[in-house]
Amino acid sequence: xxxxxxxxxxxxxxxxxxxxxxxxxxxxxxxxxxxxxxxxxxxxxxxxxxxxxxxxxxxxxxxxxxxxxxxxxxxxxxxxxxxxxxxxxxxxxxxxxxxxxxxxxxxxxxxxxxxxxxxxxxxxxxxxxxxxxxxxxxxxxxxxxxxxxxxxxxxxxxxxxxxxxxxxxxxxxxxxxxxxxxx
Numbered sequence: 001x002x003x004x005x006x007x008x009x010x011x012x013x014x015x016x017x018x019x020x021x022x023x024x025x026x027x028x029x030x031x032x033x034x035x036x037x038x039x040x041x042x043x044x045x046x047x048x049x050x051x052x053x054x055x056x057x058x059x060x061x062x063x064x065x066x067x068x069x070x071x072x073x074x075x076x077x078x079x080x081x082x083x084x085x086x087x088x089x090x091x092x093x094x095x096x097x098x099x100x101x102x103x104x105x106x107x108x109x110x111x112x113x114x115x116x117x118x119x120x121x122x123x124x125x126x127x128x129x130x131x132x133x134x135x136x137x138x139x140x141x142x143x144x145x146x147x148x149x150x151x152x153x154x155x156x157x158x159x160x161x162x163x164x165x166x167x168x169x170x171x172x173x174x175x176x177x178x179x180x181x182x183x
Contacts, residue, residue: 004149011144012085020087023141027088027099030138035102036062046113053171054113058106061167065105068163069098069156081146088147097148100139100156101163107131108164112171135160 028034039062046055078095080086092098110131114122121127139153148156 004151007143007150008081008085008146011146015144020145023144024087026137027141027145027147030099030103030134030141032066032098032102035106036066039106042110042113051113051116053174054116057167057171058109058113061105061109061164062102064167065102065160065163068159069096069101072096072159073098078149078152081149086146088142088145090147094148095152095155096159097139097142097152097156099142100135100148100153101160103135103138104132104157104160105164107135108161109167112164112168 039058043055043059046052046058073093073095076095077093080090080094108131111128114128117123135157139157142148142153143150
């Protein structure tokens, strides 16, 4: 499988018990269900703060991103890495990585929401980088555990970032055309 196979073989050869456990935790906390729990909490907090457009940007990007992810998995129908290299028992298609894609959608719109916040402490670079670092760790966990080929994860990150940026751009367009519509 080319570079994907080389990377998987390297990961398998360099697995260490404690690191494997850490990545199991990261992959569990970073699953698609948890991304929806986090985005639902963000949606509710934003609605409570009267940041309605930001709330719907988070919800809309996640819901439509989930649909896009499933459509892409169906369209590509790529098989996952083989067992025993794969430490995750999962039956869905591999491309793109749902963990990587959905965590990057959420990371991308979360950064936009943070930058649009009237609270200047949310504009700190160390806070703004955290969602991306989380998504990178989640995606890397999928490669390390053999749940995905490296290209599945890379594609997930790219699709996720582009999908999130598309939603941010749409909100900017609406804001530019009707400033009272975006608060």
